[in-house]
Amino acid sequence: MIFRAPNYCPVCNHEMKISSLSCDYCQTQIEGSFTTCKLCKLPVxxxxxxxxxxxxxxxxxxxEKELGISYPTVRNRLDGVVQALGYKVQKQDDEEEKNFKQEIISALEKGEISAQEAVRLLRKAAK
Structure with a gap:
C-alpha cells in the first residue's frame, strides 16, 4: 500500500519537507531536504x-457532467485552485459584461440574430 506524504505537520501545521528518496528497483537512496511541487501542496x-x-x-x-456540479461551482473551484497556487483570479469586468449583453440586444434589434440565438447568448453570458 502506498500512502500520500502529508503536506503539513500534524503537530505545528508548518510545511513538511521530504528528507529521503529511494528507488525500489536498484535500492538507491538519497537523503536531503526536498520540497514538493505546487500542485502536490494543494488539498486532496x-x-x-x-x-x-x-x-x-x-x-x-x-x-460539470463528470462531477455532477453546476457551471458556477466549477468556475468557483477552478478560481480556488488558481488562488491556492498563488495567482490572482481575473473576474470578468461588469462593464465588459454589460457591453457584451448590449451588443447581443443590438444584433437582435437589427435582425442579425434570432430571438433564440439572443436568449442562448444571454444565458451563456450570465454563467
Missing part, C-alpha cells in the same frame, strides 16, 4: 478536481 480535494479538469481537457461543461 483540489488535486482531485484538477485531475478531472485535465482529464476533461479543460472543458468546463465536461467537468
Amino acid at each position: 480535494e483540489q488535486q482531485e478536481f484538477i485531475e478531472v479538469f485535465l482529464k476533461c481537457r479543460g472543458s468546463i461543461k465536461d467537468v
Whole structure:
C-alpha cells in the first residue's frame, strides 16, 4: 500500500519537507531536504478536481457532467485552485459584461440574430 506524504505537520501545521528518496528497483537512496511541487501542496480535494479538469481537457461543461456540479461551482473551484497556487483570479469586468449583453440586444434589434440565438447568448453570458 502506498500512502500520500502529508503536506503539513500534524503537530505545528508548518510545511513538511521530504528528507529521503529511494528507488525500489536498484535500492538507491538519497537523503536531503526536498520540497514538493505546487500542485502536490494543494488539498486532496483540489488535486482531485484538477485531475478531472485535465482529464476533461479543460472543458468546463465536461467537468460539470463528470462531477455532477453546476457551471458556477466549477468556475468557483477552478478560481480556488488558481488562488491556492498563488495567482490572482481575473473576474470578468461588469462593464465588459454589460457591453457584451448590449451588443447581443443590438444584433437582435437589427435582425442579425434570432430571438433564440439572443436568449442562448444571454444565458451563456450570465454563467
